[in-house]
Amino acid sequence: MQNPNINDAAQLSFDVAAQDRYFKQIEAQLAAVPARPRARSLAATVSVSAIRTAQEHDASVVGPSLVVFEEKLSEDDKQDALDSQSFAEAVVRKLPDNSTQEQRYAAYNEALTAIGWVTESYTRKKYDSKTLTLTMNDALLQILQTVISAGSGNVLSLVAAGFEKLKGDKEALKIVDSGSKNSELVSFKAVPCVVAPGGGMAMVMGGLDVYSKNYNGNFLFITINTEGVHLFQAAGVRKFNKRAFDRKRQQVYSYIDQFGDDLFKKLTS
Template sequence: MSNEIINIIADRPFNEAVQDKYFERVEAQLTEVFARPRLRSFAKSGGVLAGRAAETIDASVVGPSLVVFEERLSEDDKQDALDSQAFAEAVVNKLPAETSQEQRYMAYNEALSAIGWVTESYTYKKYDSKKLTLTMNDALLQVLETVISAGSGNVLSLVAAGFDKLKGDKEALKIVDAGSKESSVVSFKAVPCIVAPGGGMAMVMGGLDVFSKDYDGDFLFFTFKTEGVHLFQAAGIRKFNKRAFDRKRQQVYNYIDQFGDGLFKKIAG
C-alpha cells in the first residue's frame, strides 16, 4: 500500500495525574462560558434519556458517529458509552476549522483516553477499497472487519442493522450531514460497543474520511468511485475503565452541557 499513514498506539496503565492534567484544560474551557440550565440528552441525572431505563438504547447518532450496542451490555454501560462519545465529539467539534483530520482523530483518541477508554490498538492510514464503487456505510463495515476478531461477525450485523435504522431517520441524518456541509472532507465513524473478552465493556471504532464532495445521493449512503478519490481509514479498539470515568463524570456532564448541543439523536424504530 503506497503513501500510507499509520499510527499504532497502546495506552499505558491509567494514571490519575495525567487525567487531572488533561481536565485542567477542560475546566479552563468551562470557565470561559456562563453556566446554563441543564438540558442534557445524555446523563441519567436529567434530560431526555432520564427515567427511561426500561427502553433499550439500541442505536444513536452522536455527531458524525453511529453508536450501537450489544444487547448484553447493561443500561448503565450504554449510558456511559454515549456520554463518553458525546464528550469526545464535543472536544473535536471545538477545534479550529483548519485542523487536519489526523489531528481531529488524535484529539478524539486523547479525549476518550482521558475519561477511561484504554486504547488497545489504533491505526490511521490510506485505505484501499476492495471494490471500484461502494457506499460509505459498506466501506465502514470493511474497515471494522480489519479490527474485529473472526468470531465477531455479530458485531458487523449489529452495525449494519444500525445503518438500516439510520437511513430511515431524517433528523439523525441531519446531524450527520451538518458536519460535512462546509468541508471538502466527508467523514463518519461506526462505533459498536460490546462486552469485552473477560468482562467489562469494549468500544470498536471504524472511521472513514473521503476527500471529495463529488458524490451522488444522501450523505453516508452515497455511492462513490474509489479510483482517484483520497480515502483514509481510522480503526481502533478500546476497553472501558469505569473507575477512571467516575473520577471525572461530573466534568464530562458539564462539558457536554456547554458544548454538546445538536450532537445527539437516538435513532427511532
C-alpha cells in the same frame, strides 16, 4: 467467569495524573463561558437503568458517529458510552475550523483516553478499496471487519441494522451531514460497543474519511466511484475503565451540556 487480569490491566494502564492535567484544560473552557442549566442532572441523582429502557439505547447518532450496542451490556454502561462519545465529539467540535483530520482524530482519541477508554489498538492509514465503487456504509463495515475478534460476529450485523435505521431518519442525517463535511472532506465513524472478553465494556471504532469534490448530501448511502478519490481508514479497539470515568463524570456532563448541543439523536425503527 470474568478474567481479573484483563480488568486489572485496564486499571493499571490508566494515568490518573495525566487525566487531571487534561481536565484542567476542560475546566478552563467551562470557566470561560456562563454556566448553563444542567440538562443531565437527573442522571446524577437517579439510577440510569431506572429511567431508561434497553430499546432506547439500541442505536444513536452522536455527531458524525453511529453508536450501537450489544444487548448484553448494562444500561449504565450504554449510557456511559454515549456520554463518552458525546464528550469526545464535543471536544472535536471546539477545534479551529482549519484543523486537519489528523488533528481531529488526535483530539478525539485524547478525549476518550482522558475519560477512561484504554486504547488496545489504533491505526489510521490510506484505504484501498477492493472494488471500484462502494457506498460509505459498506466501506465502514469492511474496516470494522479488520479489527473485530472472531468471537464478535454479531458486531457487523449490529452496525448494519443501525445503518438501516439511520437511512430513514432525516433529522439524524442532518446531524451527520453538518458534523462531517469540511471543504472536500466527508468523514464518519461506526462505533459498536460490546462486552469485552473477560468482562467489562469495549468500544470498537471504524472510521472512513473521503476526500472528493463529487458528493452531494446523504453521502453514507450513495455509491462512490473510488477511482481518483483519496480514502483513509481509521480503526481502533478500546477497553472502558469505569473507575477513571467516575472520577470526572460531573465535568463530562457539564462539558456536554455546554458544548454538545445538536450532537445527539436516538434512532428508532
